[in-house]
Amino acid sequence: MIKQSLLLSVTALALASCASTGPGLSGRDALPSSPMMWASGGDADTTRIDNWVATFNDARLAALIDEAVVENPGILSAEARIRAARASARAANAGRLPSVNADLGVTQRETDPGSTTSYGAGLGVSWEADLWGRLAARAQAGVLEYQATDADYEGARLSVAGQVARAWFLLIEARLQTDLAARDVQAKERSLALIERRFGAGVSRSSDVRTFRSALASSQAVLASRQRAQASAARSLEILLGRYPAGAIEHDADLPDFDGLAGIGAPGELLVRRPDLRAAEARLQSVGLQAEIARDALLPSLTLRGTLDTGGADPADIFDIDTYVATAIGSLTAPIFNGGALRAERDRAEAAAEAQLAAYATTVLSAWREAEDAIYADGILAARVEALRDAYEQAAAAEELVIRQYGSGLATVFELLDAQSRRFASEGQYIAARRERATNRVDIYLAIGGSFDAPDLRGVEG
Numbered sequence: 001m002i003k004q005s006l007l008l009s010v011t012a013l014a015l016a017s018c019a020s021t022g023p024g025l026s027g028r029d030a031l032p033s034s035p036m037m038w039a040s041g042g043d044a045d046t047t048r049i050d051n052w053v054a055t056f057n058d059a060r061l062a063a064l065i066d067e068a069v070v071e072n073p074g075i076l077s078a079e080a081r082i083r084a085a086r087a088s089a090r091a092a093n094a095g096r097l098p099s100v101n102a103d104l105g106v107t108q109r110e111t112d113p114g115s116t117t118s119y120g121a122g123l124g125v126s127w128e129a130d131l132w133g134r135l136a137a138r139a140q141a142g143v144l145e146y147q148a149t150d151a152d153y154e155g156a157r158l159s160v161a162g163q164v165a166r167a168w169f170l171l172i173e174a175r176l177q178t179d180l181a182a183r184d185v186q187a188k189e190r191s192l193a194l195i196e197r198r199f200g201a202g203v204s205r206s207s208d209v210r211t212f213r214s215a216l217a218s219s220q221a222v223l224a225s226r227q228r229a230q231a232s233a234a235r236s237l238e239i240l241l242g243r244y245p246a247g248a249i250e251h252d253a254d255l256p257d258f259d260g261l262a263g264i265g266a267p268g269e270l271l272v273r274r275p276d277l278r279a280a281e282a283r284l285q286s287v288g289l290q291a292e293i294a295r296d297a298l299l300p301s302l303t304l305r306g307t308l309d310t311g312g313a314d315p316a317d318i319f320d321i322d323t324y325v326a327t328a329i330g331s332l333t334a335p336i337f338n339g340g341a342l343r344a345e346r347d348r349a350e351a352a353a354e355a356q357l358a359a360y361a362t363t364v365l366s367a368w369r370e371a372e373d374a375i376y377a378d379g380i381l382a383a384r385v386e387a388l389r390d391a392y393e394q395a396a397a398a399e400e401l402v403i404r405q406y407g408s409g410l411a412t413v414f415e416l417l418d419a420q421s422r423r424f425a426s427e428g429q430y431i432a433a434r435r436e437r438a439t440n441r442v443d444i445y446l447a448i449g450g451s452f453d454a455p456d457l458r459g460v461e462g
Contacts, residue, residue, distance in 0.1 A: 027284050027360040034267040034368070040376035041261075049263035052445035053161065053452045056256045056438070061168050064241060068164045069157050069454045071242030078156040079457040085149035092142030096135045098127035122309040129304065134296035141289040148282035153458065155275035160240065161454065162446040166439050167237040171251045173435035174230040177428060181223040184424045188216040191416060194407065208413040215417055255434045258441060261378050264448050270367055273449030280363050287349075287356040294349035297342050300334035371447035374440055381437040388430040395423040 049055060053062050069075055101124045108117045130136055192212045198204035235245035243249075271277055306328045310319075335342055402419035405411035444450075 027281050027357060027364070028271070030357050030361040031364055036266055036268075038264070038267060038372060038375050040372045041379060048265045048269075048451075049445075050451055051453045052450035053165070053454070055441070055445075056165070058168075058253060058256060060250075060253055061165060064168060064237070065161045065164050065452070066454050068160050068241050070457065072160045072240060073242060074156055075153075075160055075457065078153040081149050082146075082153050082458065085146040089139075089142035089146040093139040095128070096130060096139055098125055100125050119315045120309065122307060124308075125304075125306045127304050129302040131302055132296040132299050134293050134299075134301075137289045137292050137296070141286045141293070144282045144286040144289070148279040148286070150458075151275040151279035151282065153275075155279065157454070157456070158275060158446060158449065158452075161452055162442050164237065164240050165442045167233065167240055168251075169255060169435050169438045169442075171230070171233040171237055171249070172253055172255050173431055174226070174233040175251055176255070176431045178223070178226040178230045180424065180427055180431065181219065181226040184420070185216065185219045185223050187420055188212065188219045191403070191420070192216055195413060203409065204413070211413055211417065215420075255431070255438055258382070258437065261375065261441075261444070264375065264444065267368055267371070270371065270447075270449060271364065273451075274367055274447075275449060277364060277367055277449075280360050284353075284356050284360045287353045291346070291349040291353040294342075294346040298335060298346065300332055303331050303333065305329045305331070367447065371444070374443040374447050377440050378437070378444060381433065381440055385430070385433045385437055388426065388433045392423070392426040392430040395419070395426040399423040 053065055102122065103124075104121045106117065106119055108115060128135065192209070195204050195208050195212050199206060199209050231247045234247040234249050234251065238245045238247070238249055241249075265273070271281070307326070309325045309327075310323045399419040399422070402411050402416050406413070406416045445452075
């Protein structure tokens with residue numbers, strides 16, 4: 001019996017060694033061919049930027065991103081999910097190995113003459129031969145899910161870095177807009193003092209005084225609103241850093257200026273650069289393996305079991321070699337009737353794989369669109385910033401001219417108020433456009449899956 005079991009075991013191992021997990025699914029086949037260069041422009045140089053954070057030339061921003069990728073709760077959660085997925089992958093692979101169990105027991109029987117006590121110990125081994133590669137496919141699916149979760153962590157890390165950069169630029173803009181509102185209040189106060197002096201001298205009318213008092217009050221209201229927005233922006237950034245939202249973060253930097261866009265690679269590189277696309281492809285392959293597992297469930301399975309039992313009326317009998325009893329069993333099991341459940345599960349898994357393939361293609365197409373939108377917007381925003389810079393400079397020069405003309409009696413109070421309002425509005429739009437261009441640069445680097453230098457929790461032993 002033992003010789004037959006050994007022969008059966010060797011045969012099963014040979015069959016398992018020839019098994020294959022199958023090719024799974026490849027999302028590349030569902031995608032259109034991508035061009036060598038971005039349709040929206042960008043540098044044709046294939047050299048990629050190694051650290052997109054450094055392109056902003058802002059040491060404070062780099063330090064904030066370093067802090068966020070270590071302290072942000074979302075990052076900590078993503079890193080914990082990696083460890084959970086790694087453990088699940090180990091558990092999935094364990095099904096390919098033998099299962100060994102031991103037991104030790106004492107049995108007492110009560111009869112009319114008296115009672116008897118027996119002692120026993122046993123060792124059981126069970127192993128399922130992977131005839132069709134089902135167990136290997138399950139183990140590989142676990143590895144793919146781990147790889148997807150690892151890519152999810154990289155995506156969360158990149159996303160948090162982008163959120164910090166956006167929040168940092170929003171905070172700088174909020175401070176610049178607050179400073180602008182404060183300067184506008186001061187300009188209104190100076191103009192009102194001039195109008196009041198002219199009114200005292202009988203040169204201006206009382207309506208001019210009231211008009212500018214109203215304008216001053218409106219500017220003070222705008223200043224209060226900008227101060228609130230600045231405090232809120234500071235707290236939003238502190239939340240990303242894992243800090244208490246006290247609104248106390250320093251933000252005396254200026255918005256960055258930019259050169260031409262370069263080092264963004266080619267569209268096809270997104271498939272390996274963007275973490276979310278790598279995660280989606282790994283999950284697609286995992287779903288393909290799940291469909292294979294469901295198909296293999298319709299095939300027979302071979303299980304080998306062996307036991308070694310010993311015991312007797314005395315505890316010492318457990319260690320007596322003469323009492324050992326060994327058994328070996330090989331069983332081949334095939335499903336015959338289960339109400340169609342296995343075939344239904346096969347059909348469900350195959351349909352789910354097809355749906356995942358279509359979803360993967362949609363995800364990649366959306367990623368290409370995000371990148372093309374952001375790259376195209378870079379040139380548009382550059383032209384917009386230059387136009388608003390010119391508009392602001394012209395409005396500032398016009399304001400100075402009208403102020404002098406009003407002092408000489410050559411301009412009305414409404415012309416003065418209009419000149420100040422135009423200068424305030426144009427400068428505010430210029431600041432907002434600079435921030436929008438900085439934010440769009442961040443969007444570009446996120447869209448192409450740009451790399452950056454910052455601490456990585458995966459290298460920290462917990």
